[in-house]
Amino acid sequence: xxxxxxxxxxxxxxxxxxxxxxxxxxxxxxxxxxxxxxxxxxxxxxxxxxxxxxxxxxxxxxxxxxxxxxxxxxxxxxxxxxxxxxxxxxxxxxxxxxxxxxxxxxxxxxxxxxxxxxxxxxxxxxxxxxxxxxxxxxxxxxxxxxxxxxxxxxxxxxxxxxxxxxxxxxxxxxxxxxxxxxxxxxxxxxxxxxxxxxxxxxxxxxxxxxxxxxxxxxxxxxxxxxxxxxxxxxxxxxxxxxxxxxxxxxxxxxxxxxxxxxxxxxxxxxxxxxxxxxxxxxxxxxxxxxxxxxxxxxxxxxxxxxxxxxxxxxxxxxxxxxxxxxxxxxxxxxxxxxxxxxxxxxxxxxxxxxxxxxxxxxxxxxxxxxxxxxxxxxxxxxxxxxxxxxxxxxxxxxxxxxxxxxxxxxxxxxxxxxxxxxxxxxxxxxxxxxxxxxxxxxxxxxxxxxxxxxxxx
Amino acid sequence: xxxxxxxxxxxxxxxxxxxxxxxxxxxxxxxxxxxxxxxxxxxxxxxxxxxxxxxxxxxxxxxxxxxxxxxxxxxxxxxxxxxxxxxxxxxxxxxxxxxxxxxxxxxxxxxxxxxxxxxxxxxxxxxxxxxxxxxxxxxxxxxxxxxxxxxxxxxxxxxxxxxxxxxxxxxxxxxxxxxxxxxxxxxxxxxxxxxxxxxxxxxxxxxxxxxxxxxxxxx
Numbered sequence: 001x002x003x004x005x006x007x008x009x010x011x012x013x014x015x016x017x018x019x020x021x022x023x024x025x026x027x028x029x030x031x032x033x034x035x036x037x038x039x040x041x042x043x044x045x046x047x048x049x050x051x052x053x054x055x056x057x058x059x060x061x062x063x064x065x066x067x068x069x070x071x072x073x074x075x076x077x078x079x080x081x082x083x084x085x086x087x088x089x090x091x092x093x094x095x096x097x098x099x100x101x102x103x104x105x106x107x108x109x110x111x112x113x114x115x116x117x118x119x120x121x122x123x124x125x126x127x128x129x130x131x132x133x134x135x136x137x138x139x140x141x142x143x144x145x146x147x148x149x150x151x152x153x154x155x156x157x158x159x160x161x162x163x164x165x166x167x168x169x170x171x172x173x174x175x176x177x178x179x180x181x182x183x184x185x186x187x188x189x190x191x192x193x194x195x196x197x198x199x200x201x202x203x204x205x206x207x208x209x210x211x212x213x214x215x216x217x218x219x220x221x222x223x224x225x226x227x228x229x230x231x232x233x234x235x236x237x238x239x240x241x242x243x244x245x246x247x248x249x250x251x252x253x254x255x256x257x258x259x260x261x262x263x264x265x266x267x268x269x270x271x272x273x274x275x276x277x278x279x280x281x282x283x284x285x286x287x288x289x290x291x292x293x294x295x296x297x298x299x300x301x302x303x304x305x306x307x308x309x310x311x312x313x314x315x316x317x318x319x320x321x322x323x324x325x326x327x328x329x330x331x332x333x334x335x336x337x338x339x340x341x342x343x344x345x346x347x348x349x350x351x352x353x354x355x356x357x358x359x360x361x362x363x364x365x366x367x368x369x370x371x372x373x374x375x376x377x378x379x380x381x382x383x384x385x386x387x388x389x390x391x392x393x394x395x396x397x398x399x400x401x402x403x404x405x406x407x408x409x410x411x412x413x414x415x416x417x418x419x420x421x422x423x424x425x426x427x428x429x430x431x432x433x434x435x436x437x438x439x440x441x442x443x444x445x446x447x448x449x450x451x452x453x454x455x456x457x
Numbered sequence: 458x459x460x461x462x463x464x465x466x467x468x469x470x471x472x473x474x475x476x477x478x479x480x481x482x483x484x485x486x487x488x489x490x491x492x493x494x495x496x497x498x499x500x501x502x503x504x505x506x507x508x509x510x511x512x513x514x515x516x517x518x519x520x521x522x523x524x525x526x527x528x529x530x531x532x533x534x535x536x537x538x539x540x541x542x543x544x545x546x547x548x549x550x551x552x553x554x555x556x557x558x559x560x561x562x563x564x565x566x567x568x569x570x571x572x573x574x575x576x577x578x579x580x581x582x583x584x585x586x587x588x589x590x591x592x593x594x595x596x597x598x599x600x601x602x603x604x605x606x607x608x609x610x611x612x613x614x615x616x617x618x619x620x621x622x623x624x625x626x627x628x629x630x631x632x633x634x635x636x637x638x639x640x641x642x643x644x645x646x647x648x649x650x651x652x653x654x655x656x657x658x659x660x661x662x663x664x665x666x667x668x669x670x671x672x673x674x675x676x
Contacts, residue, residue, distance in 0.1 A: 028493040029655045036648035039593045041583075042523035042530065056592035065593060078597065078640045086642075087595045115666075116523035118534070119649055120511055120656030281663060284497050291498070335501045335664030359665050360522060 015091030046116035060113035103130035110328035110363035132243030156234035158202035188227030195225035197264035199235035214431035232258030235275035241369030249286035260292035273327035273403035303339035318348040323396035327403035366409025388417035473635035480639035507661010540573020577606030
């Protein structure tokens with residue numbers, strides 16, 4: 001298995017190598033995005049980094065400009081003739097440092113500014129291109145790179161062995177049997193012809209197994225034909241965040257090939273923002289052919305079950321006020337907006353929206369792999385101020401979301417800004433509200449699976 | 458003097474326009490040579506509706522948070538670009554359809570060009586005074602706003618003055634701009650149809666900015 005960590009290149013080599021990556025990634029869309037910014041400033045206050053700090057050097061346009069300066073030196077007529085006139089520059093050490101700082105440290109690629117740009121520019125595309133260039137020359141936060149390396153080496157980003165995975169699944173099987181009162185309940189593992197193949201987040205397997213228990217309970221209650229694959233179950237793909245397309249391709253291909261080998265019909269992505277975006281929208285570019293499976297998020301599936309009456313929910317079991325944080329990769333880059341609201345309106349007593357919300361929701365500042373970059377921790381928490389204020393204004397006691405990065409970030413944000421809210425996955429609220437009638441047994445109440453570990457005061 | 462004005466209005470303008478068109482053609486051919494893989498996953502929304510909405514949003518300031526919050530900037534944008542269209546349009550009307558430049562038409566043009574001048578000054582002041590814009594601005598940004606802001610009163614001078622000097626300044630500056638524009642940020646309008654297309658395609662297809670074809674919550 002290839003190790004992805006590149007050795008940082010020296011000045012001249014690094015600049016040339018970075019520009020070679022830019023050339024290899026130069027599509028028509030990227031080129032027009034490089035040329036079309038008029039520096040109008042209308043994107044400024046769409047960015048959570050800028051709103052929290054007021055720093056002129058974290059506005060979306062300024063950040064994108066750090067890549068444009070390099071681009072213009074090679075591709076823009078004026079940039080080649082009179083570089084100083086348009087601030088075009090060579091990719092020297094100082095410029096690459098600046099690019100590193102903005103691409104990894106001051107942007108989560110949340111694409112909120114895209115919706116505010118009068119030209120319709122795609123800042124996510126620009127920043128990911130910058131990350132690709134930097135990763136190729138070894139200038140990538142080590143934590144982020146290690147996550148990708150571990151995924152490539154072991155098949156999941158936390159290096160969980162197949163044996164440990166199976167053991168955890170068996171434990172969860174017993175837990176589900178106990179909580180639903182059905183001793184015959186089995187978690188189908190490596191079953192050929194599985195209709196819905198669940199993908200999990202390694203964090204769930206390693207630290208929060210009760211989370212995927214909640215999802216399994218949903219499938220059980222809905223009477224779904226579902227299962228797991230012991231060799232391809234990690235929904236994440238942090239190479240999306242590091243911009244490493246070769247690693248993206250390797251991870252996606254292995255996963256999809258395994259799903260095809262099992263004859264699965266649909267891949268169900270756990271509550272993982274970037275994982276959903278990767279498999280639902282961007283995988284085909286790396287896979288190189290049509291996907292052998294359909295892709296759906298757990299959120300979409302659960303909403304469908306509720307709509308079809310396959311899940312019975314009792315909202316009185318979730319009486320506290322709940323607000324919902326839209327993960328950027330699911331809402332703005334994925335179109336999942338109505339489904340979580342539909343679920344919550346059926347699963348909780350008091351649902352409150354943040355302002356703004358949906359596709360205009362602010363990023364929690366933990367996206368784009370930010371949680372795997374401890375060197376930018378202070379900045380990440382500072383940038384979350386806007387989100388903290390949004391949450392506080394709702395008066396909610398629970399923040400539900402549908403992405404593990406968001407969960408971890410919001411939990412830390414709640415502690416940092418003393419919000420006193422619990423941060424939960426959507427599936428936890430669904431599991432709490434489930435009214436389960438086990439096969440061959442008397443009616444059982446869904447046992448609450450809300451964890452206390454993420455209660456922040 | 459009259460012959461010089463005629464030369465400037467006709468042959469020189471045509472030559473400058475040809476160069477302008479040639480440069481844009483080269484740029485478009487270069488863009489065409491670049492690869493453009495398009496997303497092929499099963500759509501949730503409609504790319505076509507997304508693209509229509511994306512282009513339409515230019516005329517719908519209420520549809521974007523930025524233009525809702527900064528409505529005055531949107532109004533400035535609209536007035537500034539109307540003034541630009543008039544200043545450029547009049548360089549075609551003057552030599553080839555002078556009869557159309559009746560007093561009411563000229564006064565209307567002058568009104569918009571005057572407003573454009575004021576807006577240009579406001580935009581220039583903002584670029585200099587706002588730290589966020591200053592951090593971002595290049596000499597091209599400052600030069601562009603200055604030259605366009607000067608272009609408006611020069612256009613007024615050319616349109617209302619009896620002296621040939623007004624026309625020489627107007628058409629001389631137009632010639633300069635035709636040559637300079639493809640090199641500068643003013644050429645953003647060449648790229649805007651592309652960026653708006655890709656924006657609409659992405660967000661429309663994924664069901665972000667347009668209603669989804671099939672929502673999990675609907676029948």
